[in-house]
Amino acid sequence: MQLSPPGPRPRVLHVSQPVDGGVARVITDLVRAQLAAGTEVTVACPAGGELAAAAEALGCDVRTWHATRSPGPWLAQEVRSLRQVVREVDPDLVHAHSAKAGLAARLAVRGRVPTVFQPHAWSFEAAGGVTGLLALNWERLAARWASRVVCVSEAERRTGRRSGIAGRFTVIPNGVDPERFHPASVETVRAGIPLLDGVDPAAPLVVCVGRLCRQKGQDVLLDAWREVSRRVPQARLVLVGDGPDAQALRAAAPESVLFAGAVTEAVPWYQAADLVVLPSRWEGMALAPLEAMACGRPVVITDVDGARESLPPGQGPRCLVPPDRPAELAAAVAELLLDPLLRESLGHQGRRYVTTTHDIGRMAKAVAEVYRELIGTRPTRSTRPRGRNTGVEATECRESIHT
Template identity: 70%
Template sequence: MHLSPSDPPSRVLHLTQPVDGGVARVVTDLVRAQLAEGLRVSVACPDGPLAPALRALGADVRHWAATRSPGPGLASEVRRLRRVVDDVRPQLVHAHSAKAGLAGRLAVRGRVPTVFQPHAWSFEAVGGALGALALGWERAGARWASRVVCVSAAERATGERSGVRARWSVIPNGVDTGRFRPTDAAAVRAGIPLLAEAGADAPLVVCVGRLCRQKGQDVLLAAWETVRRGVPGARLVLVGDGPDGERLRALAPEGVLFAGGVADTVPWCQAADVVVLPSRWEGMALAPLEAMACGRPVVLTDVDGARESLPPGQEPVPAEDPAALAGAITGLLLDPPLRESLGRQGRHHVLTTHDVRHMTGAVAGVYRELLGGADDGCVEATECRESIQT
């Protein structure tokens, strides 16, 4: 991550809202790597689980009061963020996700090299007039981003197809393959009270994700009765919390358990026979990469980043299709040798393509270009992969 052998450590300011889920994990991984390389790292974020975790790493965390979605308080949020920027005086700003990307670019307006990382496009999340506003902003706001970093080539293609004209880099998500690693599932299940009480030997499907429309748990619940007919006694655990929690609990058929929000998703990936993520949209989801790193087979829907996440030869299922989802899950639960084979393939794929060190190294390359003035305007995914291997 070192940017220059002679200059003092560069100061990077990360801006993030949300402060949980995959975005928070990416920010944490970047901050950890950047601090280890001697950068001075500040993070502006709202209260939540992320701030104390980053302080424990040694980051300078600045409180930024901001809601998750744009609203009437946006102007004051931008003013507060401008004060943070003026106080920190970063050499580079890295804004994560739609809300921080909106407020951050309005606060900075190109005065400092700015990286914007959508982590899935905002205009895919909403329709109607709000969706048109979100798309209009992304088109206009691109001029204040020195580089837009997409986590998959498909995410970039969605942006280009939608009229976003930007200087692009494609840097696939990565996970810590030391933390997320294979282990004995039975031993892990025995240590999780919810699973031990429900029957540790039952076939187990796990879905890790915020309980919200994006992650598609309602589609999974619609598929679950079909799975249970094919695999009697199978259990489904939804790991996470979110705005749809109450509604999903009301929809849940027999054999569905809710773990709530957890501080560590590693044991849940390790405990599963199959990990599923039935998303409606993504950039590139972390949960399937984490599951594959644990040697577990995954079922994904065909959204941005899914095909790039999977090993060659493995295919996602159509989004919002309960029958296809049920068929894929049932087939894996009934075929232990196939699960084992796909798990080995997934672990190898993550080690070679989605290790967190690949991701942090590629981001370091973008920072070097921007701070060194050698911005060629576009870095393709293949160029990122080449740079992190050399």
Template identity: 65%
Template sequence: MRIAPHILHVAQPVEGGVARVVTDLVAAQLAVGLRVSVACPRGGTLTDDLRALGCAVVRWDATRAPGHRLPGEVRQLARVVRGVRPDLVHAHSAKAGLAARLAVRGSLPTVFQPHAWSFEAADGIVARLALGWERFGARWATRVLCVSEAERHTGVRSGIDAPWRVVRNGVDTVRFRPEGERARRGAGPLVVCVGRLCRQKGQDVLLAAWPEVARQVPGARLVLVGDGPDADGLRAGAPGSVEFAGAVADTARWYRAADVVVLPSRWEGMALAPLEAMACGRPVVVTDVDGAGESLPPGRPPNCLVPPEDPGALARALTALLLDEPLRAALGARARAHVLAGHDLRHTTDAVTDVYRELLGPATTRAVETNGGRECVTT
């Protein structure tokens, strides 16, 4: 029996969209017989979700941002790589991409997936340092895997010379579907925003826009689903028509309860929340950042795409949709069909496996008979 290749995913952060992508990829890769391990820090949801799949999790003590601990984090990850002995390393997001490329330095096929560029999240010298690293570190990436053409274009425009591949994000269209249990709605039109409560996701812009929406649409309510470092600041001074639901295990219930789903991000690669909402048959309002236009149905649906950091435009778009029920219904049906056609999770995971096949050969898709087709290293 031929042993299937061993993939080591390296992940930081361990919650939110990146954790969801890693979990979905691991589940699909185990299902086709690849051997899979994941190196990540403790905390968040990732470790428990991976162990529920039967996948090995190797502890890697890494903070979310670069700092004085980076050299030790790189050395620890290098030890992990030597112990796991993978055939390919797949690093997710800026911090893991930084540490993994320094630890491996081209000695193994290395896939780096930015999940939005780190230099877009910073200003001044920090942004310049982050961009300088991405330009330099590209030499140690066998593939840079972008989740949208816009993310790739941002990299090219910023002077990053890399072997690019674009695989657009996908979502589970069975889990995220129009039918199913709904969250408690209460009375009045409901707008839902699902995302980590942080500057990137732009909930502060949404709260600045909300008073005008509430004035124009009597009884309108806003629910922020998620937690994060900005939670306390966002709660302070939020009006009574705004509810903070915190982190929830089943976001699909909130999507299905919503009349409109909004994500006012300042930067993205391609956000998962709008795709999940559209899979649930809901109209979305998103800001025109990387991946947003590509995630929407063709033809730029009305009132669905607004400039970032523009509370007035955001308020006008939300108000227009809340006051037009037939338009919401039409957009919701169109959104579901669009996700089924272009953003089904199975297409995404198959495309990533195709990238591995290019780097490792056709054995990447040959099922392993041991353990019922699921072989995973224990550490």
């Protein structure tokens, strides 16, 4: 799908600090679709992780952008280095993903190039106290430097509006590739996973895929697991992923909990599961439930932003629980583990819903429409100078950064 009429190919710069997990997968899917449409695509991100490797494998131009996860005294240097990337790439549009890239990119560009900001869950929901207030005030201020704010769910958009962020919003739900994420025989898949050697093949298996951190709520799931184990003694839980909470979670986990660590491919784990659980404390619209449903697996998720929009109509009463409520989470998980026919029905419903509502092609086309609208307001490359003095003018690039 072309972003503009025939002529110079549009040039898009994606900026991201996260290089693994859901944000990286969304960017990779967009890069794949945009390259296929003839767009010139560059990704600026930290070295290492799956994003740079995946983008390079697709033939994308990748620029190393040294950026830490949180703001700090090094932010000024991160913004300066990103300005340099913008000068070199001379993009027609900058697409900044998640909080840190959204902060640095908007400071670097300041509206001189059409800029899309995609929060992938609001940063002020992640932090409390003074840090949360600072993040909220920044988002309110920086809205003027975003040509468009792309939210992955209507609930995420409402949260932004309710919090006083006055940007131009577009809602584009997350999508997954139903050919990559597809149903498979549980028995066959489990037989190929070494971690499950010695586990009773008939044991109900619950899988949680996500970074091991406070956001994803694996600590709540471990609290709930005690009651699940009491009601379904043969059940096993697998936590797939790595992160800052890994050591604490391992120390708190009973023997019926297995840790897969970071994996290059989560598909077999979804396919091996009887039930996939994501007990997040906040989200925009999590990818894991969509991926699990595309694999024909039922899910239990917390009722945070994007959750209700992720589920087929009618599944909410059984599959949604409040965040930070281990007793209610345990009840929902145990009920489904004890009802295989219901799990099978929910899995079929989920697969149909994802393939018709959350297909990756729909997401890519919607993003392309936003790009087309914004790039249409920018002078064509043939009518503007190229090089160090374009995009972010040299005089502006010499400005100091006040943060």
